[in-house]
Amino acid sequence: MADLFVTPADETRAPLAERLRPHSLTEVVGQQHLLGAEGALTRMVAAAKEKRGRLPNLILWGPPGTGKTTIARLLAEATGYRFVGVSAVMTSTADLKAIFAAARVAGTRTLLFVDEIHRFNRSQQDGFLAPMEDGTITLVGATTENPSFELNAAILSRAQVLVLERLDEAALEALLARAEAGEGRALPLTPDARAALLAGADGDGRFLLGQVETLFSISPREPLDRAGMAAALQRRVPVYDKDRDGHYDLISALHKSLRGSDPDAALYWLARMLVAGEQPLYVLRRLVRFASEDVGLADSNALTITLAAKDAYDFLGSPEGELAIAHACLYLATAPKSNAAYVAQKAAFKAARDSGSLPPPKNIVNAPTKLMKELGHGAGYAYDHDTEHGFSGDNYWPDRLGRQSFYRPTDRGMEKRISERLAFWEQLRAERQR
The missing domain is CATH 3.40.50.300 (P-loop containing nucleotide triphosphate hydrolases)
Known part of the structure; x- marks a missing residue:
């Protein structure tokens, strides 16, 4: 071979x-x-x-x-x-x-x-x-x-x-300089079109050089502007800033429009990215992240909807699958918002790093052997399903750490009901500790 x-x-x-x-x-x-x-x-x-x-x-x-x-x-x-x-x-x-x-x-x-x-x-x-x-x-x-x-x-x-990192503007510009040196002439583009060419490469050096080769083969009499280049390449050039901030500016605009519950603005920025040639799966990854970070338990269906949109896009491809992305975008924008899960995760991870390897209290440690039972493993554990209200109020925290509070639900969406439930359990816990 x-x-x-x-x-x-x-x-x-x-x-x-x-x-x-x-x-x-x-x-x-x-x-x-x-x-x-x-x-x-x-x-x-x-x-x-x-x-x-x-x-x-x-x-x-x-x-x-x-x-x-x-x-x-x-x-x-x-x-x-x-x-x-x-x-x-x-x-x-x-x-x-x-x-x-x-x-x-x-x-x-x-x-x-x-x-x-x-x-x-x-x-x-x-x-x-x-x-x-x-x-x-x-x-x-x-x-x-x-x-x-x-x-x-x-x-x-x-x-x-x-x-390996995606090629930044400096690296892509270095490739352009090599191509121009090899051809013995400058690329026939205006500065604005040259910047758009770099932005449209999206960090892919091979793709960039393929576009450059096409432009050299055309040899226009005058340098092409952005529109002329797009027509020559038969490809719409993403309108991203030449310093590559545009890519991140647009995803930031989409994220903040969703967080601000403006479905029309969110849909506009989504369209701007997809029409400019952004990878749909990149956008979907950001939407999935948003569903947990900014909607969270206020509407847990948000995560299900965004993951279903990813599956729908995988199944249908473009352009049909892009409707599922818009569906998810609108759902997220109109959903109640909460970052309580995001804040709780960060706090819990910090506590885990700071507290080291503290053992669980013995009442919730498994005791599959006689020796472990003799050592007190599992002693005093209350089976919640056998208690009134299905809540024992038992201790689940390391003795040296004590009870912590990471998750603080909001009064928005489903978290309002979660907050009421947690308050009820806290009341029961306090009553049983008297």
């Missing part, structure tokens, strides 16, 4: 993004936290060069177009590894076995780069474990998905996960 990633024989016919691939790790843009002087990859390469040390197995996690493939190639070159690159989409278990067999007889260390490694199923992922363990290969996997959810725990325990 031929490797997936092969430099074209006629480099002049390769896409611009391929022609502009960096030739060393120092030329990679936008990942200084990994490739700077004190970056993790910089230290790994230095260690591998000393006394022919080995590179660790790695999982490169980041958005598209951030340099995962390039970094893997350059890691192999910098450390003297034989590079083999495959895509999980196009590679079978038999192909992997052939790669492992070839690596065993290659006579040199092999870096196996697997693009979209999350596409392999669980059993295929398990196939990497033995070659990783015995040093047949050094695995460098690339994924755009959260490795915690998509990769086997056994692989994660044998590999370091490195997070």
Whole structure:
């Protein structure tokens, strides 16, 4: 099986993004936290060069177009590894076995780069474990998905996960400068259109260079303005600020409009983001967060509705699925608001960190053995269902911590009823402690 990633024989016919691939790790843009002087990859390469040390197995996690493939190639070159690159989409278990067999007889260390490694199923992922363990290969996997959810725990325990960041404006501008230097001419855009081009790339360097290649091929007589560029690319350019604040400004506007219970404003900002090309699943993630942070128990259906909108969008896709996003947006905007759950979670987490490993009181500790019963585990526990009102008022707090109050419901929506219920239980608790 031929490797997936092969430099074209006629480099002049390769896409611009391929022609502009960096030739060393120092030329990679936008990942200084990994490739700077004190970056993790910089230290790994230095260690591998000393006394022919080995590179660790790695999982490169980041958005598209951030340099995962390039970094893997350059890691192999910098450390003297034989590079083999495959895509999980196009590679079978038999192909992997052939790669492992070839690596065993290659006579040199092999870096196996697997693009979209999350596409392999669980059993295929398990196939990497033995070659990783015995040093047949050094695995460098690339994924755009959260490795915690998509990769086997056994692989994660044998590999370091490195997070690549979406390319910021400075990194994207550096790519534009390289493209212009390679072409020997400036990009035919006005400053405003150039800023819009950077914003529309949304941190994806490969996508940006694809757009640049199209613009160079057009060679207009005059620099294109924003509208001219959009027409030339046959793609509406998101109207985001050139300093990238626009992306965050719009999601902030949506979030605050929802919090302020203005359904029309919320729907407007939602439309602005989706029409500008924002990823619907990103918007849905923010809506799901809002449902817990700003609506909470005032209307617990809010979380159900937003998760259902995500499922509906996954099922229908665009444009039909976008109605479900609007549905969720309007529900959140018109729901009663409470951040009591959010405040309670933060307070409880702080108390847990500050209090250390305090044991539960013995009355609520399990006592499955005779010895544990003799030690007093479970002694005095009151079974709530056997008490009047189904409430015992028992103690559930570590003795050294005492009773705490984290959750303070509001008088809005369902939390008004919750507040009344908690007040009733507190009254019963006080009566039984007299």
